[in-house]
Amino acid sequence: MAMRVLLVSTYELGHQPLHVAAPAAVLRERGHEVRCLDLSIEPWPPELAAWADKVAFSVPMHTATRLARRVAPSVVAPVCFYGLYAAEGEGVADRLIAGEYTPALVRWVEDDDPGRTRVTVELGREPTAPLPSRDLLPPLERYAHLALRGEERVVGYVEASHGCAHRCRHCPVPVVYDGRIRIVPEPAVLADVARQVEMGARHITFGDPDFLNGVHHSLRVVRAVHARFPDLTFDCTVKVEHILRHDSIWREMAAAGCLFVVSAFETVDNAILDRLDKGHTAADAARAVALLREDGIEIRPSFLPFTPWTTLEGFREILDFVATHDLVGNVDPVQYTIRLLLPPGSLLLAHPDLAPHLGPYDAEHLTFDWSSPDPAVDELQVHLADLVGESVAAGDPIETTYRMVRAAAGAEELALGSVEGRPRLTEPWFC
Numbered sequence: 001m002a003m004r005v006l007l008v009s010t011y012e013l014g015h016q017p018l019h020v021a022a023p024a025a026v027l028r029e030r031g032h033e034v035r036c037l038d039l040s041i042e043p044w045p046p047e048l049a050a051w052a053d054k055v056a057f058s059v060p061m062h063t064a065t066r067l068a069r070r071v072a073p074s075v076v077a078p079v080c081f082y083g084l085y086a087a088e089g090e091g092v093a094d095r096l097i098a099g100e101y102t103p104a105l106v107r108w109v110e111d112d113d114p115g116r117t118r119v120t121v122e123l124g125r126e127p128t129a130p131l132p133s134r135d136l137l138p139p140l141e142r143y144a145h146l147a148l149r150g151e152e153r154v155v156g157y158v159e160a161s162h163g164c165a166h167r168c169r170h171c172p173v174p175v176v177y178d179g180r181i182r183i184v185p186e187p188a189v190l191a192d193v194a195r196q197v198e199m200g201a202r203h204i205t206f207g208d209p210d211f212l213n214g215v216h217h218s219l220r221v222v223r224a225v226h227a228r229f230p231d232l233t234f235d236c237t238v239k240v241e242h243i244l245r246h247d248s249i250w251r252e253m254a255a256a257g258c259l260f261v262v263s264a265f266e267t268v269d270n271a272i273l274d275r276l277d278k279g280h281t282a283a284d285a286a287r288a289v290a291l292l293r294e295d296g297i298e299i300r301p302s303f304l305p306f307t308p309w310t311t312l313e314g315f316r317e318i319l320d321f322v323a324t325h326d327l328v329g330n331v332d333p334v335q336y337t338i339r340l341l342l343p344p345g346s347l348l349l350a351h352p353d354l355a356p357h358l359g360p361y362d363a364e365h366l367t368f369d370w371s372s373p374d375p376a377v378d379e380l381q382v383h384l385a386d387l388v389g390e391s392v393a394a395g396d397p398i399e400t401t402y403r404m405v406r407a408a409a410g411a412e413e414l415a416l417g418s419v420e421g422r423p424r425l426t427e428p429w430f431c
Contacts, residue, residue: 003032003109006052006077010039010067012060014144014427015157015205019058019083021132023102027109029130036136039067041143049075054109056080059089062172062341066366080108084172087119088343088366098176099123100162121176123163131191140196144427146203146233148259153233155203155425156196160189160221164209166239168264169277169348170304170340173209181213190224197229203259204234205425211236215246226256233257235300235425240265240280243288243299254295259423260330261292265301268321269314272307275353282321289325298422300330306339306381308357308370315380316411322402329419332428333392333401337385342368383408392428 007024009017017038024034037048049055055075057068065085072079072092081089082101089096096119097104104122145152161184163177193204204225211218218236225232238261243250250258267273268282280288285301292299305318322331340348343366348354359369372378387408391401399419406413 004053005034006055008037009058011064021134024133025130059083059085144425148423153202154200156201157205159207161208165213175345206236212242222256233259235260237262240288250295260298262300266304303335323414329422333388334428336405
C-alpha cells in the first residue's frame, strides 16, 4: 500500500540535504508519495505533518539531532530517526536506524519492520539507487556558496563513500561504522554531480568523512567529474595522515579543480592528539599545510580546542600555530570555541584519562558533562563563544575576530599578513 511519507532535515551543514533527497528517491520509486522539508531554511508547517502517514528525521550530526528532538514530539504519526545520531532519538522516535539506513527505512515505511526504539545499525551494502530527489527540496541557490576572490558560486554536495576506516575516539562515525567504509558507485556519484551542475552548481563538496579512505575510488571519481566538467571546482575532507601518505596525488587533484581541503587538526598538543587517537602530530599538521600549498591547494583546519586536558597555554599555542602557518584566513572563528562532545557510545568515554573530569549525562544537550581542572579554561570557552558569535554577527573581518580571540586568551599581539582571497564556503560548520 502506498504511504504518505514526510522526510525532514533539520540541518546538514548548510548544503542541500542529500540524506533526505536520497531516500526520497528510493521511496518514490517504490510508489510512495513523498514530501521533503528542510527546517534549516523552511518553516515547520503543522499541516504537512498531519498529511503524513509516517515522518522520518535525518540526523547525521549532533546539532541536527537536538533540533529534531524539539520538533518530533509534536508529530502524531509514527516517527523514525535515521543517520549517525539515530540512537539519540530514543524517547521521541518509534524507530531508530543508523549506518546504511535506506533498506531499513523502506521496511519501516512499508510496515515490514516492527517499530522499536532500540537503535539498529545497518552496514549492508545498499543496492543501486535512483538519483536523489533534489526537486523536492529548495534550490541550491538557497544553500551555502563558495566564496572566492569576491565572487560567490553555487555549491553542490555529494558523497563518494560512507563511514571511515579510522577510529578517532571523539568522532561519531566509528561508533556506528567501527572502521568500515561503504563505497558509493562512481556512476551514481557522477550522475548526481551532473544533476547539480544542471541546477547551477559550479563547485562540489565531497562530504565523505575522509575522501581518501578509498583513495583509488576517489581518484576515479575526481577524474570522471573533471573529464565531464573541466571548469568545476571542488573541496574534500581528508585526515592529516592521509594528506601526507598520499602526497603524490595533490598535483593531479589541484589540476582537476581542488581548491581546498578540510582537515581535522583538533589541537597542537601531541598528548591530546594521542588521547584522541588522531594518528598525527602537530608537526605532521604543519607538513600537511606546506605540502598542499606546494600544489596551490589551501587547507581549512577544524579544531577541537577545548577538551578536559586543554590548558590556557595550550590554547594560545593553537592561536600561534594558526598565525605562524598563515592560516588566519583559513580558520572560521567558530573553530576557536568548539568544546568536546561526549554523546553516549563515544569511544572516548572508556579512556582512563577522562574519568577524573567526567560528569553526569546532560539529556538536553545529548552529551556527558565534563569540566577542566582549571576553571579559567571553561570560563574562556564560554566567553569566546559569546565573543565570536557577536563578532561574526557584526560582520567583523576574520583577522579582527582572530585578534579579539588572542586578546581574550591573553596571547601577545602578532603581525598578520593578508588573509584575502582564501577559498571558503559561506557556512562555517564542518561537523
